[in-house]
């Protein structure tokens with residue numbers, strides 16, 4: 392599909408009022424998106440595990456207004472409390488998506504949102520948050536165009552979510568999700584995420600993610616700034632090529648359940664992402680001493696026990712421990728005995744691969 396396919400052609404009948412609720416999950420990338428072109432288009436394809444328990448729940452109330460405006464009027468609440476600090480981000484989002492949902496200006500909205508993970512956990516809620524809001528808005532669009540087919544609903548939800556936060560494009564579907572045009576991935580697009588279209592070994596359908604909260608504070612450098620620094624970055628082209636090669640490399644690994652190869656590819660991706668940050672101009676480091684301690688402990692533990700556990704990182708200091716469900720008990724003991732002392736207030740989140748967004 393191309394961009395213009397997401398602009399409605401017909402006039403529909405606008406409902407006066409309504410309320411919809413959606414839950415959208417967070418995701419953790421195996422091959423990372425880092426660097427973008429105008430229009431929130433990625434400079435390389437990425438693939439992620441959809442998580443389950445880390446999610447955002449959003450309820451959208453809409454009411455038509457007598458005098459439509461260009462961009463809708465809205466109020467936003469986080470955990471029941473007015474959250475004006477989110478207003479700028481949501482306004483920008485509405486401005487970007489108005490062309491694809493031209494009926495938005497005919498409404499005023501009340502957005503009530505809550506995360507299932509503690510806020511200030513250092514876990515980005517932008518992916519799950521933008522996905523949940525986009526799904527609510529698609530529900531309104533479906534009320535206007537009731538013939539809409541399910542596949543289009545999800546694709547457009549991902550398309551809209553991408554315009555709020557790039558990685559949010561991967562927070563609609565469950566399991567493994569690919570986002571970004573790549574010749575060897577049929578159906579792939581820079582515009583939206585798709586369910587990973589290749590055979591996947593069952594070990595990955597219940598993969599675990601223990602998220603170790605090393606630093607719950609605000610990041611010194613936002614991912615928006617980080618993406619921007621890939622422009623003119625001396626290693627940018629090699630990095631984008633590496634991501635494409637990793638995506639191809641993952642295909643037989645995921646099919647065969649080749650855990651040693653999975654581990655080395657996923658850890659290489661995480662460290663390459665942070666290497667890009669450390670070699671940007673200006674340079675920055677988001678890892679903390681605890682991040683490196685944990686990484687070294689994982690390597691030692693893996694060498695000593697042969698347990699197929701690896702780490703990945705997003706744009707922050709927290710560490711995601713990835714491993715098969717059958718190793719849950721052993722890894723749980725390792726986490727409590729050796730890793731929790733490096734977590735802020737000993738905090739962590741237990742998550743696993745999940746089925747994707749859910750209408751509530």
Ligand code: PMV
Pocket residue numbers: 419420422423424425437515517518556557558559614615618664705706
């Ligand atoms: O969606 P953004 O702009 O917050 O970027 C997310 C980037 C990473 O989390 C570092 C990687 C990824 O692919 O999710």
